[in-house]
């Protein structure tokens with residue numbers, strides 16, 4: 001492991017792992033809501049779907065109990081992760097409710113390998129631990145994470161999802177870059193390297 005490389009922290013749920021098909025099915029079966037017309041004012045999935053954080057955690061636990069139904073957010077993710085791992089130290093930084101053995105197995109099955117895994121109990125701890133670990137870039141779909149990262153002077157790449165689209169549209173913070181897909185994430189790091197070829201070295 002090269003310790004002199006710049007580190008990237010990457011989120012799991014809804015950034016790499018796409019369980020939306022399971023979630024829609026789950027919500028239809030368990031909640032009396034019409035998802036198509038639901039759009040809350042809060043920052044995360046729970047607000048978006050109009051459910052409590054506890055209900056959201058229960059739903060994600062069930063989703064990971066059915067990990068065979070979880071897909072990659074983008075089929076190019078394994079290749080892009082491999083590409084990034086040549087120049088950067090890669091951390092999975094997740095607050096998922098899934099058991100570690102469940103998501104590490106899923107990642108392995110999908111050909112994704114991280115240098116390190118950091119499991120935090122709340123999303124707002126990502127930056128706290130990230131700073132200690134020297135992580136400079138964070139890829140996440142949660143706008144609150146992007147905000148805390150930018151507040152700490154680090155770089156956030158916000159993966160656009162329905163629950164952060166308003167935030168992404170309003171964002172003027174130069175430390176937060178909203179992207180539509182993983183190809184844009186690859187481009188983001190290629191641009192950094194084009195501007196400063198040694199940027200991945202601390």
Ligand SMILES: [Mg+2]
Nearest residue numbers: 011013014141
């Ligand atoms: Mg997420």
